[in-house]
Amino acid sequence: xxxxxxxxxxxxxxxxxxxxxxxxxxxxxxxxxxxxxxxxxxxxxxxxxxxxxxxxxxxxxxxxxxxxxxxxxxxxxxxxxxxxxxxxxxxxxxxxxxxxxxxxxxxxxxxxxxxxxxxxxxxxxxxxxxxxxxxxxxxxxxxxxxxxxxxxxxxxxxxxxxxxxxxxxxxxxxxxx
Amino acid sequence: xxxxxxxxxxxxxxxxxxxxxxxxxxxxxxxxxxxxxxxxxxxxxxxxxxxxxxxxxxxxxxxxxxxxxxxxxxxxxxxxxxxxxxxxxxxxxxxxxxxxxxxxxxxxxxxxxxxxxxxxxxxxxxxxxxxxxxxxxxxxxxxxxxxxxxxxxxxxxxxxxxxxxxxxxxxxxxxxxxxxxxxxxxxxxxxxxxxxxxxxxxxxxxxxxxxxxxxxxxxxxxxxxxxxxxxxxxxxxxxxxxxxxxxxxxxxxxxxxxxxxxxxxxxxxxxxxxxxxxxxxxxxxxxxxxxxxxxxxxxxxxxxxxxxxxxxxxxxxxxxxxxxxxxxxxxxxxxxxxxxxxxxxxxxxxxxxxxxxxxxxxxxxxxxxxxxxxxxxxxxxxxxxxxxxxxxxxxxxxxxxxxxxxxxxxxxxxxxxxxxxxxxxxxxxxxxxxxxxxxxxxxxxxxxxxxxxxxxxxxxxxxxxxxxxxxxxxxxxxxxxxxxxxxxxxxxxxxxxxxxxxxxxxxxxxxxxxxxxxxxxxxxxxxxxxxxxxxxxxxxxxxxxxxxxxxxxxxxxxxxxxxxxxxxxxxxxxxxxxxxxxxxxxxxxxxxxxxxxxxxxxxxxxxxxxxxxxxxxxxxxxxxxxxxxxxxxxxxxxxxxxxxxxxxxxxxxxxxxxxxxxxxxxxxxx
Amino acid sequence: xxxxxxxxxxxxxxxxxxxxxxxxxxxxxxxxxxxxxxxxxxxxxxxxxxxxxxxxxxxxxxxxxxxxxxxxxxxxxxxxxxxxxxxxxxxxxxxxxxxxxxxxxxxxxxxxxxxxxxxxxxxxxxxxxxxxxxxxxxxxxxxxxxxxxxxx
Numbered sequence: 001x002x003x004x005x006x007x008x009x010x011x012x013x014x015x016x017x018x019x020x021x022x023x024x025x026x027x028x029x030x031x032x033x034x035x036x037x038x039x040x041x042x043x044x045x046x047x048x049x050x051x052x053x054x055x056x057x058x059x060x061x062x063x064x065x066x067x068x069x070x071x072x073x074x075x076x077x078x079x080x081x082x083x084x085x086x087x088x089x090x091x092x093x094x095x096x097x098x099x100x101x102x103x104x105x106x107x108x109x110x111x112x113x114x115x116x117x118x119x120x121x122x123x124x125x126x127x128x129x130x131x132x133x134x135x136x137x138x139x140x141x142x143x144x145x146x147x148x149x150x151x152x153x154x155x156x157x158x159x160x161x162x163x164x165x166x167x168x169x170x171x172x173x174x175x176x177x
Numbered sequence: 178x179x180x181x182x183x184x185x186x187x188x189x190x191x192x193x194x195x196x197x198x199x200x201x202x203x204x205x206x207x208x209x210x211x212x213x214x215x216x217x218x219x220x221x222x223x224x225x226x227x228x229x230x231x232x233x234x235x236x237x238x239x240x241x242x243x244x245x246x247x248x249x250x251x252x253x254x255x256x257x258x259x260x261x262x263x264x265x266x267x268x269x270x271x272x273x274x275x276x277x278x279x280x281x282x283x284x285x286x287x288x289x290x291x292x293x294x295x296x297x298x299x300x301x302x303x304x305x306x307x308x309x310x311x312x313x314x315x316x317x318x319x320x321x322x323x324x325x326x327x328x329x330x331x332x333x334x335x336x337x338x339x340x341x342x343x344x345x346x347x348x349x350x351x352x353x354x355x356x357x358x359x360x361x362x363x364x365x366x367x368x369x370x371x372x373x374x375x376x377x378x379x380x381x382x383x384x385x386x387x388x389x390x391x392x393x394x395x396x397x398x399x400x401x402x403x404x405x406x407x408x409x410x411x412x413x414x415x416x417x418x419x420x421x422x423x424x425x426x427x428x429x430x431x432x433x434x435x436x437x438x439x440x441x442x443x444x445x446x447x448x449x450x451x452x453x454x455x456x457x458x459x460x461x462x463x464x465x466x467x468x469x470x471x472x473x474x475x476x477x478x479x480x481x482x483x484x485x486x487x488x489x490x491x492x493x494x495x496x497x498x499x500x501x502x503x504x505x506x507x508x509x510x511x512x513x514x515x516x517x518x519x520x521x522x523x524x525x526x527x528x529x530x531x532x533x534x535x536x537x538x539x540x541x542x543x544x545x546x547x548x549x550x551x552x553x554x555x556x557x558x559x560x561x562x563x564x565x566x567x568x569x570x571x572x573x574x575x576x577x578x579x580x581x582x583x584x585x586x587x588x589x590x591x592x593x594x595x596x597x598x599x600x601x602x603x604x605x606x607x608x609x610x611x612x613x614x615x616x617x618x619x620x621x622x623x624x625x626x627x628x629x630x631x632x633x634x635x636x637x638x639x640x641x642x643x644x645x646x647x648x649x650x651x652x653x654x655x656x657x658x659x660x661x662x663x664x665x666x667x668x669x670x671x672x673x674x675x676x677x678x679x680x681x682x683x684x685x686x687x688x689x690x691x692x693x694x695x696x697x698x699x700x701x702x703x704x705x706x707x708x709x710x711x712x713x714x715x716x717x718x719x720x721x722x723x724x725x726x727x728x729x730x731x732x733x734x735x736x737x738x739x740x741x742x743x744x745x746x747x748x749x750x751x752x753x754x755x756x757x758x759x760x761x762x763x764x765x766x767x768x769x770x771x772x773x774x775x776x777x778x779x780x781x782x783x784x785x786x787x788x789x790x791x792x793x794x795x796x797x798x799x800x801x802x803x804x805x806x807x808x809x810x811x812x813x814x815x816x817x818x819x820x821x822x823x824x825x826x827x828x829x830x831x832x833x834x835x836x837x838x839x840x841x842x843x844x845x846x847x
Numbered sequence: 848x849x850x851x852x853x854x855x856x857x858x859x860x861x862x863x864x865x866x867x868x869x870x871x872x873x874x875x876x877x878x879x880x881x882x883x884x885x886x887x888x889x890x891x892x893x894x895x896x897x898x899x900x901x902x903x904x905x906x907x908x909x910x911x912x913x914x915x916x917x918x919x920x921x922x923x924x925x926x927x928x929x930x931x932x933x934x935x936x937x938x939x940x941x942x943x944x945x946x947x948x949x950x951x952x953x954x955x956x957x958x959x960x961x962x963x964x965x966x967x968x969x970x971x972x973x974x975x976x977x978x979x980x981x982x983x984x985x986x987x988x989x990x991x992x993x994x995x996x997x998x999x
Binding site: 414415416419420421422519520521522523528531532535536538539542543546547550553554557558560561562563564565566567568572576597598601605608609612615616619623624625626629630701762777779791 | 850853854857860861864865867868869871872887888890896897898900901902903936937938939940941942943948951952953955956957959960963964967970971974975
C-alpha cells in the first residue's frame, strides 16, 4: 500500500475518533435529568394573580411544573403553544400542578397578556426574584418539574416542547397521560 | 406574507441546487455538452434566490414584522437603522442566510469566470461540489434554522439586538468580511475535489483557483483584524485576542490557508508537494465547517456563542461526511498522487517551504488542541476544564518565532540548490542587521526573550526584503535609464506576485512587532478619583472632571469625563440597555504611534462621587492595524496581473558570471 | 575555512546576546509579579474563559485582592492555586495540568512537530542519497551520433 494511502487511512481514523468526541458533547436539546438543579429541593411561596397562595411544602405529594417566563422574551412566546397544549391535556389531573412564574416584567403587562391569550394555568409574579433564586434561575424561559417528594426531577433551561414536558413529567414519576 | 415569500425563496434555492447537481451530473455521465451548459444556469437561480431571501429578511427587519420570530428576537422599535440592517446576521438563522448569500455570490462569479470552459469536466465537477455545499446550507434553512419561522402570538415590540451588537458600527463589517473569507475557501475546495475526481491534479487546478484563494484569504485576514480591533476598541477589556473558541475557529483556516498559499509555489515551480497542497485546501474547508459547528452547536462555551438550536448534529454530520469523503478521495487516488521531482538540497527554497508547511500545520494543531481539549476532558473524564491564554502562548510563541525566521530567510534562498557564496552574498548582511538589533536591544536593557528575538528577526526580515527591492531597482536602472520611482513601479508591475508577497511580509513584520510589544510591555493601573482630583500614570496626568449621562430610547450611557494633560478630554463610559442586564463598557482610547493610552470606567460614580478608572498603556498597538492594512495592500498588489517581459531562465549561478547581482535580479523576476 | 568566519562570528554574537537576555528575563519573584502571573493563569469565575487579569467583574476583583493577601501571608503559588480550585472547581485553571489527560494537550503538538521535522530530515536524506541521473556510455554515443548527423 502506498505511503499516501497509509497516511490517509490513519487520518481517517483520527477524524472518526474526533467526530465521536464532538458527538458526545453535542447537546441533543432534551431535558436534563441529572446535573443542574436536579435533585435539589426548592423552597418557595408565591401568591398567584387570583390571590391564591402556593407554597412548596404544601405542594408535596403533587407533581409541580414550574415555568419561568415573561411577556417580552421571544422564546417564551415561542413555547407558549406547547405550554397551552400540555395544559389542555393535563388540566383535569388532580395530582399535577402547573405554575407560571414571571421574571423581570410588570404586573399590568402580564395581566393584559393573560387576558388576551386566555392563559388557563396559575400565574404568579416574582418581584423580588426570591422564587427565581430558589431554583437557581438566571434567565427565561426555564422550566422545572418537581416530583411528589418535593425534589426537582427534571429541568430545561430553554424553551420546551410538548414532548419535553411529557418526558419531564415522566421522569418525576407523576401525573397520568 | 413575508414569511411565506422568504421561505419560498429558500425552497427555490434548495430546488435549484438539486436540479443543478442533477443536470451537471447527467451531463458528465452521458457526456452531453448541452446538459453541462444548462446545468450552469442553476447557479444563477440559486444566487437570485439567496438575494431575494436576504432582501425579504431586511424588509421584514425594517418593517418591524414581529410575526417573524427572528425579527422579534433581533430588532426592537427603538433600534437605530444601521443596527436594524446588521440584525440580518446577528443571530444564528440570519448568519446562515448571509453564508448562503456569500457562497452563491462566489459561485456565480466563478461560473461566469469559467464560462469559456463550461464543458470541461473539471469545471463541471467543481460546480457540482460547490452546489452540494450550497444545497446543505439552503436545506438547513428549510428545516432546523428557518429564519422565517413565525410566532403564533405577535409581540408588541421585539427584544432588540444583543447590546454587544449595537454598540459600534464595526458590526456591519466584521462578520461579513469573515464570512467572505470563510465562504471563499469553498471554491478552491471544490476545485481540489474536482481535481481528485477527474485525476487532473497537476498544476491546472492550482492556476484556476489562485485568485479566489488570495481573495478569500484577504477577506479572512481583514475579518480577523477587524475582530481584534472590535475587541480592543469596543469591548473594553484592554486586549484584542482572547483565544476564545470562536476566535480560534477563524484562525484555524487562516493558518492552513496561509500554508497553502505558500506551498503552491513549490508545485508551480517543481511539480512537488501535490499531496500537501490538496490536503491543505481540503483541510482549510473542513476547518471552516468545524468552526461553524463549534460556534453554533453550543459544545464550547464562548462569549460569541449563538443561541440554543438543534443545528449542531446536522453540522457535525455534514463535517463528518465531508472529512471522510476527502480522506476517501485521497486514498483512492493515492498511487497517482506521488509527485515527480524531489528536493535537491536542504538549503533551498523548496525545503524552506516544506518546513513552513510543518510550522503552520503545527500552529494549527496547537490552536485546535487547545480549543477542543475541554471537550475531550468532558467526554472521557467528565471534568470541566478551561484552556486559556497561557497554553496558547507557551506553545504558539516558539512556532511564531520560527515562522518569522523562515520568513526572513526563505525568500532569499534560491530554488533547487545553492552555494556558500550565494548564501553569503544574500543572507549575511540582513542576518548581521538582525544580530546587531539584538545586541543593541540587550545593551539598552530590554528584557523579555520572545519580544527581543521577535524585534531582531523583524529587522532581519525587513533588511532582506529591502535588499531584494534595492537589487531589483538597481538592475532595472542599469538596463535602461529610469528614475528610481519609475523603476520601482515597473519592477513591481513586472512581477506582482513576488512584490505583493514581499509587501505582505512587511505587514507581517509590523504585526509581529506590535504583538510582541503590546503583549510584553503593557502597563495596567487602576485609579480612584474624586471630582477634580488628578493622578499620573507613566507620564500621563489624568484629571477627573465629572460625569455626563446620555439617555436615548436605545440605551442609557454614563460617561466619566477625564482630561489628559496635553491630549484633551476623553470619556470612558458604561451603557445599559433595556431588556438586558449588566452594563457594557466603552473604552476611550488615545492612539499614538508609540503607544496607546487606554481608559475604561470600572465603576460608575457612587454616592461619594468617586470614580474608579482603568488606565492602560499599550505600546505599539496601532502597528497591528497598520500591519493588517499593509497585508491587505500586498494581497491587492499580488492580484494585479503582471506585465511580463520575455523569460530568461536562470537555474544556477556560477562565480564567473559577470554580474551576479543582475543574475539574481533576473532570477527573482522570473 | 575562511568562508565560515563571518558566520561563526555572527553565531557567537547572537549566542552571547541571547544568553544575557535569557539570564536577565527570568520570571521575577516579587509579590506584584507573582500576583500578575497568577492573575493570568486563573480564570475569572463568572466570565466565559476570560483571565482574571482581564476582567473587572466584582467577583474577579475580589479574587485578585484575595490572591494578593494570600501572597502577603506567605503562601506559595501552588497553594494559592489550590485554594481557588477548591472554591470554584478545576475550570478556574487556564492551563491544562501537567499530568494525566493534560499531557495530551501539552504533548500532542510537540510530538507531531518533532515527528514532522524528523520526517523531513529523513526525506531529505533519502532524496540526496538517490543517485542523480547520469548519462551512460550508450547515451553519450546516441548524442554524439545525432550531433555528427546534424553537422554533416
